[in-house]
Amino acid sequence: SQTIHQWPATLVQPVGSPLSLECTVEGTSNPNLYWYRQAAGRGLQLLFYSVGIGQISSEVPQNLSASRPQDRQFILSSKKLLLSDSGFYLCAWSLTGIRLFGQGTRLTVV
Amino acid sequence: QKEVEQDPGPLSVPEGAIVSLNCTYSNSAFQYFMWYRQYSRKGPELLMYTYSSGNKEDGRFTAQVDKSSKYISLFIRDSQPSDSATYLCAMSAMNTGFQKLVFGTGTRLLVSP
Numbered sequence: 353s354q355t356i357h358q359w360p361a362t363l364v365q366p367v368g369s370p371l372s373l374e375c376t377v378e379g380t381s382n383p384n385l386y387w388y389r390q391a392a393g394r395g396l397q398l399l400f401y402s403v404g405i406g407q408i409s410s411e412v413p414q415n416l417s418a419s420r421p422q423d424r425q426f427i428l429s430s431k432k433l434l435l436s437d438s439g440f441y442l443c444a445w446s447l448t449g450i451r452l453f454g455q456g457t458r459l460t461v462v
Numbered sequence: 463q464k465e466v467e468q469d470p471g472p473l474s475v476p477e478g479a480i481v482s483l484n485c486t487y488s489n490s491a492f493q494y495f496m497w498y499r500q501y502s503r504k505g506p507e508l509l510m511y512t513y514s515s516g517n518k519e520d521g522r523f524t525a526q527v528d529k530s531s532k533y534i535s536l537f538i539r540d541s542q543p544s545d546s547a548t549y550l551c552a553m554s555a556m557n558t559g560f561q562k563l564v565f566g567t568g569t570r571l572l573v574s575p
Contacts, residue, residue, distance in 0.1 A: 358505075384561070396506075396550075396565045403561075442505050449494035449513070449554045451563050453505040 354379035358443045358454030365461055371416075371430040373457050375443030378424065383445040385426040387418055390440040390456075402426060433461045465489050468551055468566025477575050481538040485551035485566045488532065492553040492564075495527050497536045500548045500568065509549075510536070541573045 358375045365371060377383050387399040398411045400418035408418050415434055419427045426443060438461045443454040468485045475481055483497075494513055498506035510525040512518050512534075518525045524537040534553075538545055551566040 395567045398563070401561060409561075440503075449556075449563075450496065450508065450511050451552070451554075452508055453498075456503075456505040458503065 354445075354452070356443060356445055356452060356454040358457060360457060361455065362458045363460070365433050365459065367435055367461055368432050371428070371433050371437070371459070373428040373441055373443075373459075375426045375428075375454055376424055377445045380424070380445070380447060382423060383447055385420060386444040386446070386451065387416075387426065387428045388442040388444060388453075390442060392439075396442070400428070435461050437461050463488060465564045466551065466553060466566045469569055470567055472570040472572050474572045474574065475541055477541060477543060477573055479541050479573070481541050481545070481571060481573075483536040483538075483549050483551075483569050483571070485534050485553075486532055487534070487553055487564075489553070489555060489564070490529070490532065491555035491557050493556055494554045495525070495534050496552040496563075497523075497525055498550040498552060499545075500550060502547075506550055538571075541571075543573050543575050546571055546573045 355378045384403050386401045388396045390396050402408050402420045416430050441457045444451045466487045496511040497509045499509050500506040512525050512527050515527045515529045522539045526535045548568040548570045550568045552563050554563045
């Protein structure tokens with residue numbers, strides 16, 4: 353069966369520091385991969401999606417970037433974190449119209 | 463007007479009650495309809511999905527899609543305190559390659575013992 357791993361679960365980072373969140377999917381090949389952000393009390397905002405290695409589409413221009421170095425690995429990065437980057441970050445994957453999510457990373461920028 | 467509307471709640475019910483959660487939508491191209499359950503500080507968990515229209519049942523959960531009314535529902539029978547969570551509806555359309563998944567804002571459900 354397919355599983356999605358996302359780490360770390362929680363992260364506290366100072367303003368201006370870099371960020372790297374990693375997500376891997378097991379049990380499938382060539383999945384579509386996604387990064388979402390969920391702010392407190394708000395809906396899910398799609399940040400990036402990827403349909404293949406090295407193929408990244410950005411939905412919202414901001415202080416973040418994404419990369420897909422391997423088929424089942426998706427990385428969310430920032431060179432310099434802002435206070436406004438705090439939130440709950442979710443990785444997801446799909447093969448059809450169904451999307452399955454990881455357990456999320458709660459990022460607090462201080 | 464938002465593409466997907468969902469009452470944020472909270473919806474408070476006693477244990478054992480039948481719960482009805484609903485979403486309305488405006489885009490007639492939506493074909494996949496999903497319900498997610500999200501516990502506090504956890505990722506959304508896919509509960510049920512329906513392709514096109516009709517009903518689908520899984521244990522205590524029933525999902526209904528009425529495309530003519532642009533209305534979807536999730537029913538929970540014999541609700542339990544462990545069902546207390548936020549329930550998100552989500553939809554996608556083939557004309558976006560199913561890449562664009564539109565979420566409701568979520569309904570917070572509280573089931574009291």
